[in-house]
Amino acid sequence: MPSLIKADNSWALWAIMVSIAAFSIWAEQKTKLGSKLSGCMVALLCMMALSNLGIVPTEAPAYDVVWGWVVPLAIPLLLFKADLVRILRETGPTLVAFVFGALGTSLGAIVAGLLVNIGSETWKMAGVFASTYIGGTLNYVAVSKALNVSSEIVSAGVAADNLNMTLYFLILFAIPGIALFRKLFKTPHIEEADREALKAADSGQEALSAAALYWGKHEISLLDISVSSALAFVVAALGNMIAGALGIGYLSILINTGLIVLIATMFPKQVGSLAGAQELGTFLMHIFFAVIGVA
Template sequence: MNSLISPDNTWMLLSIMLIAVAVSVYLEQKYVWASKLSGAIIALLFALVLVNTNVIPSHAPVFDDIIWGYAVPIAIPLLLLQANMSKIWRETGRLLFIFLIGAAGTVCGAVAGTLLLGGYVEGLPKIAAMMTGSYIGGGVNFTALADAFKPSGSLVSAATVADNLNMAIYFLALLGIAGNAFFRRIYTHPHIDDVEKNGISDEGKTLAAAYWGRKNISLKDIAMNMMYAVVVVTVSKLIGDALTAVIPLDNGFLKMCNTFFGSQYVWITLISMVFATYFDKQAAAMNGAQEIGTFFIYMFFFVIGVPASIMSIIMNAPLLFVFCLFMVIVNMLFCLIGGKLFHFDLEDIIIASNANIGGPTTAAGMAISQGWTKLVGPAMLVGTFGYVIGTYLGIIVGSLLGA
């Protein structure tokens, strides 16, 4: 059936997409319910409604070529400008250690979950790779791995819907653990004790509005950000294409190496990490990079909702929800058991697991909402470190599982 707006009407489709993104950002920063849902998911839901009511087409050059081909790769180096490895190592201390334990749990959960459910969901190894990156890093890694392994659009959308239902339950579970007397008896909890003794302030803002406060940005900042991102992507593509051409495909190991080293996102991540670490002053001076990168990622979430059939999501999402839930449970078990063995505070365990599953923004947001102010910075840093390693581990898991 033909859509109301044709695939070739690029300006109209671009207008609709950017209106949806702008409304999503507004709602996220205005209302608590939207902040909890996240603007990215609201943008995806806009696309789901528009495509299933036949207003916009399921495929169009503006979605397939411009967003996937240009906006997404440019977003990643901008979002990784905070990935200063020396700072992450120096300031996170014990939290980084428990974060890595949780990352190991994510990998184990992805592999075990695929072995259990792979026969029931076609393309699950691709989703396992994407969720490994997402549940160690975040949406940046999900995006990169979706482009690397190229699962069907409907499967990606179904996985995203399943993941976000799972995330809502997961965040409630973490808050429940923080307030549970059983866990408080087992673990030390100095930050919770301090909050209960001194109280916390509440300015009435949503987490999104507080996090994305107004910042100074100049024309030079925009020019430097875009120049940097495009050059990083260009160099990464050249390196990836060259290695794809020279690494043979004679056996499984070489195929995995070809996939790993031939991915532009591996080199985008590496180059961005090196720049953020060794040119940290220049990276810190590039105001607006996170905002521009996140805006592009919101457009990506709209686009992954475009090819989604509601019927496909109803058929696929239940098992994908079980798969995502299994990965999260394994991650939490690794964090809780590892935290007990190595004498971590309960707050460290909760924030580290959140930084794994939800990424730096949600981890910092939870620390802010609970009044654990001393953990806000470390939460951002370990979550950002997840951005660095998430794509690598996702590619390794996907390659091992045959994605």
């Protein structure tokens, strides 16, 4: 059955995608359900609902633009603070724990891939899940694109991931409330949230969610936005050119990642001080997750 909005109506589709991205960010910061689901999941579910209701098409040139342009721009923007020297210097014992966790995750992905066969793309999804549990959602996007995983599998993987992780997060959310853990481990972020909640209660204001606290208003200049955008475009262009020259165009996202990490490490003060880059990158990623919802 044809959708209400045709595939060639790019303006309408972009209006919907950007509006859903904005709504999902609002929902994560302003509603309890949204904060539990995460903005990315809200964006995915909203677009999925519109697709199932026959309002938006499952395939459209606008979606291809998101895959081909929005994602390659979002990744550099999110990695402006990825100074490896600082990370290695400040992490200390945490880095050792991270390495062991990454090894355990990799082994778990291998075992799961051997036990659960979902077809020819089993090994790809094993790698995708390993990468996302080691490095987060950004890795899910980059590795699925690098391995050329079908959009249907990517969408199903996101849904399965969120469904299974719900139980995991419920356990994690319960742990900070257990007195024994509060005594054994320092919890400065929880104490800060408690202080903010008390301040809000004393002043008669509504307590802010963790997302709202993290993404509070920051001073951002026109120069920051312009330089951040220019650098993201330059990195994406260079990554695409290098990948094309080497005959590995499908790995352009990974090359983009390597380039921006190198730049952020070589020029940590100049690049890391650009305000607004993370906000821009996060907003673009919400548009991407909206597109994932139509697959």
